[in-house]
Amino acid sequence: QKEVEQNSGPLSVPEGAIASLNCTYSDRGSQSFFWYRQYSGKSPELIMFIYSNGDKEDGRFTAQLNKASQYVSLLIRDSQPSDSATYLCAVNERINTGTASKLTFGTGTRLQVTL
């Protein structure tokens, strides 16, 4: 059973601090990694995706990928109360090469940014 694991939290950080969200995955063949944000009662919205080892920055968000350690993380700099949400890590599994598209989601980490 291929898995994507996240700490459920809540992760509490003060406003202006860096929030660090982590995710591990079990399928070594995974090639694409995504972070989604989900506000309570809403659907997931894409924040970032990363395909190569290293860091990828987009505004206040940085995704980090280490395929050798099967680890992907999301850093949120200058955290704001509006960042309070559940963050979902998703890994695109290699099912049948070139014929399928499936994302396996972690159960999410709830982030609370306090004033």
Add this chain to the structure above:
Amino acid sequence: KAGVTQTPRYLIKTRGQQVTLSCSPISGHRSVSWYQQTPGQGLQFLFEYFSETQRNKGNFPGRFSGRQFSNSRSEMNVSTLELGDSALYLCASSSTTHTVYNSPLHFGNGTRLTVT
């Protein structure tokens, strides 16, 4: 560009009934995936359609079925509803064609199904 549209937004059904949910993907997207979200299980993959063909299926009973039309719109059907089918059902579209690796999913607002 319009996003993914799901209808209806809310449904209340009784056990034993069946239900059909509808999804219109982002224009130009040919891949449509369906997920079930519950507080305990998180997002669980149901199935994915591409060009009217089911390419992949999750571990759900045969009561859950779907189809895709030539305009990429998709429907999901659940027959003989059970209390445990109460969930948020999310449809997502992607621009993926042949490659598995580089296309994120874009989600609709979901259909909240309550089975009583």
